[in-house]
Amino acid sequence: MNIFSNNIRGIGGEVKREWIKNSRIQHHSVFVGLQETKSYEVKGGLDKFIWGPGNFQSEVVDPMGLFGGIVSLWDPSIFCAVESIKGVGFLCIKGVWLKSKKTVCFVNVYAPQDLNEKKLLWNKLFDLINSDSNVCWTVFGDFNAVRFPEERLGSIFCPQGAYYFNKFIFLDGLLEIKMGGRRFTYMNSKEDKHSKLDRYLVSPNVLDSWPHLNVTTLPRVHSDHCAIIISSNQLDFGPYPFRFFNSWLKDQNLEMIIVNGWSLGLNFGLNKIVSPLSVVVHKLKNLKEHIKAWRKEVIEANKKEPDELTNTINAIDLLAESGPMHEDLLKNRQYTYQKILEVESSRMEDLRQKS
Structure with missing residues (x-):
């Protein structure tokens, strides 16, 4: 049950x-x-x-x-x-x-x-x-x-x-x-x-x-x-798969990630003749790997942020159970809740694109 x-x-x-x-x-x-x-x-x-x-x-x-x-x-x-x-x-x-x-x-x-x-x-x-x-x-x-x-x-x-x-x-x-x-x-x-x-x-x-x-x-x-x-029981669920979403375009770090990934040097050998198409293919491959590494870091951070924000709210609520709530703590809770709404809104934008 x-x-x-x-x-x-x-x-x-x-x-x-x-x-x-x-x-x-x-x-x-x-x-x-x-x-x-x-x-x-x-x-x-x-x-x-x-x-x-x-x-x-x-x-x-x-x-x-x-x-x-x-x-x-x-x-x-x-x-x-x-x-x-x-x-x-x-x-x-x-x-x-x-x-x-x-x-x-x-x-x-x-x-x-x-x-x-x-x-x-x-x-x-x-x-x-x-x-x-x-x-x-x-x-x-x-x-x-x-x-x-x-x-x-x-x-x-x-x-x-x-x-x-x-x-x-x-x-x-x-x-x-x-x-x-x-x-x-x-x-x-x-x-x-x-x-x-x-x-x-x-x-x-x-x-x-x-x-x-x-x-x-x-x-x-x-x-x-x-x-x-x-x-009477609890289950755990695994991580979400990698996927590119439009919401990433709002991340200020994405431009630098793309520039760095595209600018990586390519090693084809000194005397090997390489077509321009091959250069583009290898640059795209490098860019993909660069973005994947960046997204892995972002995903790990995004997993922690909702939990950290929720834990902040929970800690404030538990503190309030022991006595009157100071106005600064109440403002902190309101600010934290707004951050949760921002995180959830961004995630829902991804879900709408996925559907």
């Missing part, structure tokens, strides 16, 4: 969709649940850009005006969906996990902020989960609620809200999979309020099929919520 979940705060941005797709591929997620899509154009439209290459299926709960919206996407070769159940604040996909032949339900949740509306949602989910105790239930997403006082920082803990949320979890017999990586999943724009609003809850029989589940948070980059992944 490997599920990617994120309150994405609007799915319209191309950079954001590309990040989701790459995160899914990198972590080999076979089920993706997004909350707060704020779009009516996901199913049959934007969903293919979210998922990326390969066969997939999707289902949505449309937003109400400019607010809300839920989408779930999955690999039908791994999970065969047979039914979708929709309600205010949730999207349930019921089907068969083909490898184990187990009936499973993935419930993607985007809970309202109002306490009374949350209570109605907990009651609906309670009835849904208790309708079939043989199903392996995985309930995940943005619950807009915390369970304990230590799951908030810089904001007021609501004992009543926590009571009803914990009651729902307890009466349904759900278990929360421990989250690694950080204490909180939500941080406001000023970085002075933190909450653990996103999580994974499972029925006990899920652990019979997947006994080594773990939940990991990804750095918060394109939303005010961290993406969270529940997984």
Whole structure:
């Protein structure tokens, strides 16, 4: 099992969709649940850009005006969906996990902020989960609620809200999979309020099929919520092949690389007569090798830059969890995020040319 979940705060941005797709591929997620899509154009439209290459299926709960919206996407070769159940604040996909032949339900949740509306949602989910105790239930997403006082920082803990949320979890017999990586999943724009609003809850029989589940948070980059992944395995992927892209023409070093590569001396021997065409062929070969060597260096640097920028943002966010955020750090985070957008925009230009 490997599920990617994120309150994405609007799915319209191309950079954001590309990040989701790459995160899914990198972590080999076979089920993706997004909350707060704020779009009516996901199913049959934007969903293919979210998922990326390969066969997939999707289902949505449309937003109400400019607010809300839920989408779930999955690999039908791994999970065969047979039914979708929709309600205010949730999207349930019921089907068969083909490898184990187990009936499973993935419930993607985007809970309202109002306490009374949350209570109605907990009651609906309670009835849904208790309708079939043989199903392996995985309930995940943005619950807009915390369970304990230590799951908030810089904001007021609501004992009543926590009571009803914990009651729902307890009466349904759900278990929360421990989250690694950080204490909180939500941080406001000023970085002075933190909450653990996103999580994974499972029925006990899920652990019979997947006994080594773990939940990991990804750095918060394109939303005010961290993406969270529940997984039982991880895969690594190899390097990308060499290819010439138009975006290289924007690199100020390219002109010098071409001049140097073209100017390299050719050794044909002292008395050998060489045709002008042979000279051009050998110069082109030298130029190609020169560009390949340059691109190898650039590719290695480009691989490190997004990780370094993301690590900078993650370090600032973790520092903010321990106390008030200094204005200089906040500006540094905003600057770093703009650099990430520039790097991602350049990479997406390459992808458009490749397609």
